[in-house]
Amino acid sequence: MLRGRTSGPNPFGPFVAAIVVAALIGGKSEVKTLFARLVRARVGWQYYAVIFGLPIVICLAAVAIVLPLFGLRPVLPAPDKFRELPERFIFIFLFIGLGEEPGWRGFALPQLQKNHSPLIASLILASLWALWHLPLMGNEFPWLIVPAFLLSLFGATFVLTWLFNRTNGSVLLPMLFHATVNAVGAGLIFPLFSGTVLLALWYVYGVIWFCAGLAAIRSSSPRPDR
Numbered sequence: 001m002l003r004g005r006t007s008g009p010n011p012f013g014p015f016v017a018a019i020v021v022a023a024l025i026g027g028k029s030e031v032k033t034l035f036a037r038l039v040r041a042r043v044g045w046q047y048y049a050v051i052f053g054l055p056i057v058i059c060l061a062a063v064a065i066v067l068p069l070f071g072l073r074p075v076l077p078a079p080d081k082f083r084e085l086p087e088r089f090i091f092i093f094l095f096i097g098l099g100e101e102p103g104w105r106g107f108a109l110p111q112l113q114k115n116h117s118p119l120i121a122s123l124i125l126a127s128l129w130a131l132w133h134l135p136l137m138g139n140e141f142p143w144l145i146v147p148a149f150l151l152s153l154f155g156a157t158f159v160l161t162w163l164f165n166r167t168n169g170s171v172l173l174p175m176l177f178h179a180t181v182n183a184v185g186a187g188l189i190f191p192l193f194s195g196t197v198l199l200a201l202w203y204v205y206g207v208i209w210f211c212a213g214l215a216a217i218r219s220s221s222p223r224p225d226r
Helices: 013-038 045-069 079-112 118-132 146-166 172-192 195-217
Strands: none
Touching: 013 079, 013 172, 045 146, 045 172, 045 195, 079 118, 079 146, 079 172, 118 146, 118 195, 146 172, 146 195, 172 195
16 A cells, blocks of 8 residues: 555455455354454554654654655655545554455464464464565565565564554554554655655665564564463
8 A cells, every 4th residue: 555545465465364364264163353453442552653653753763764865855744645544544443454464463473373383383384475566566666665665574573563462452453553554654754755755765664664563573472372
């Protein structure tokens, strides 16, 4: 999802697949567990601070590093971009977050962590998530940006594993996190830049995400559902 539009696979594919496979392997109880994770909102306030704050901090940090390299002054998004932000966030949350996260974090991640460590499970899941984005590569993500995008994707996967495990298997928070990342990055920050500056921003952004993810995954361990 980039700049408020979508292309490639239908984002609801992972959600539908998760329901079907959960029903096949565990019946009604497994589907019930999946849906229970979607509304698990009673977690510590600090996790809400992470989902809404970390994407903003990482974007601003990347901009703060790149601007001096090119001798540029800080710029702000146009006022209309800020006015559009709530609508953009809600759209991404309901269309992208709800469509993808129940599949990736609601079903695949807990299944993978039954037999693998959080790190290995995340590496497997990130690879699947990258393949899911393959139709966007060379389209919404130019090929020069793809390696940086993959860095950010793997880093975000590590953070999301940490978030899922720390919030007793909440999928609502990954949905909110996904919407925040897309709304802030694609909606506000990246449209401000172009050419070489945008390319540099993407790589700095990707490296920061990857480093944040590595730090998070080191303290991640699965906790059983209540």
